[in-house]
Amino acid sequence: MANIIKRPGWHIPERFVTPEAVFLNRRRFLTQLGFAGAGLMSASLIGCSKSSSDAVAAGAEPKAAPAPISLKGYPATRNPEFNPGWPLTNEKTAANYNNFYEFSTTKERVIKLVDKFVISPWPIQIGGLVEKPMTLDVQELIDQMTLEERVYRFRCVEAWAMIVPWTGFPLAKLIEKVSPKPGAKFIRFQTFNRPDQAPGMARQSDYPWPYTEGLRLEEALNPLAMVVTGIYGKPLPKQHGAPLRIIVPWKYGYKSIKSIVKIDFIETEPPTLWDTINPVEYPFESNVNPKIPHPRWSQATERMIDTGDLVETQPFNGYGKYVEPLYKKA
């Protein structure tokens, strides 16, 4: 694990959406480029202010939100290659500090807003440029895979971090199952689109929902890339992206899309929710890099969400030995 360079006692405001001054400058910049995205930009502004529409009764106790998914396979055996002996982040802290904009832009509120979210049955559609397209329920997919546990570092672009035991299987195994055709160069992942169950979607209705993300096929085949169905030895609670998400630990957290319903193999780089809203701040590749500051967050250090320790950020979030070859220029 990286060096601790400072103990608690400070806090940074965290919000993906952009402060007004930055927004106005960016709009000027985009207008010069001829980008017709003013509507989207105003969506990102709306997110800056707290809305009462998703408010929960003041003082309500945060409730756990268990997923009605089979416990078969949990806890899974930990993969010895990803068992580094680092202290794990406190489970409850992680479960009460979530980025899941479909529900709220306030991390501590997400857990309070997921009750109506239905995660079973959960059909997943896998298609595009593949020999064997399929639609199957998440439980059917899980039943066909061998679950394993891996302890990974997780780094958000907002400069916070955690160390978490994820349960799942290599994304490469899912790719193998559908046999991509030679033309498949990218994978696009898509989240559910249910404003009736997810109040953040209704409140920020001019965001380019549903949340989408993407990877190059070679990135997705990297052994680190994981399809995740559980955390801390149990199925994923709703606020962590039940019933199925991906984790790509060498990239900023927004690439690790939650609650996936659709996976497509395609020929060209897909637009993502965040690079549609702001391609300068959230480019497609988004590998963790302490040397490239985000306009609002230095990326040199990160704050552990439970202890508040400030640690040095490592290139590729410490996973360079696995992924550096992917980014070597020919």
Ligand code: MTE
């Ligand atoms: N996936 C969806 N569908 N919606 C989101 O808002 N937020 C992303 C990512 N995946 C997000 C998402 C961001 S910004 C982060 S940091 C991580 O989820 C947070 O994951 P966690 O809440 O499980 O810690």
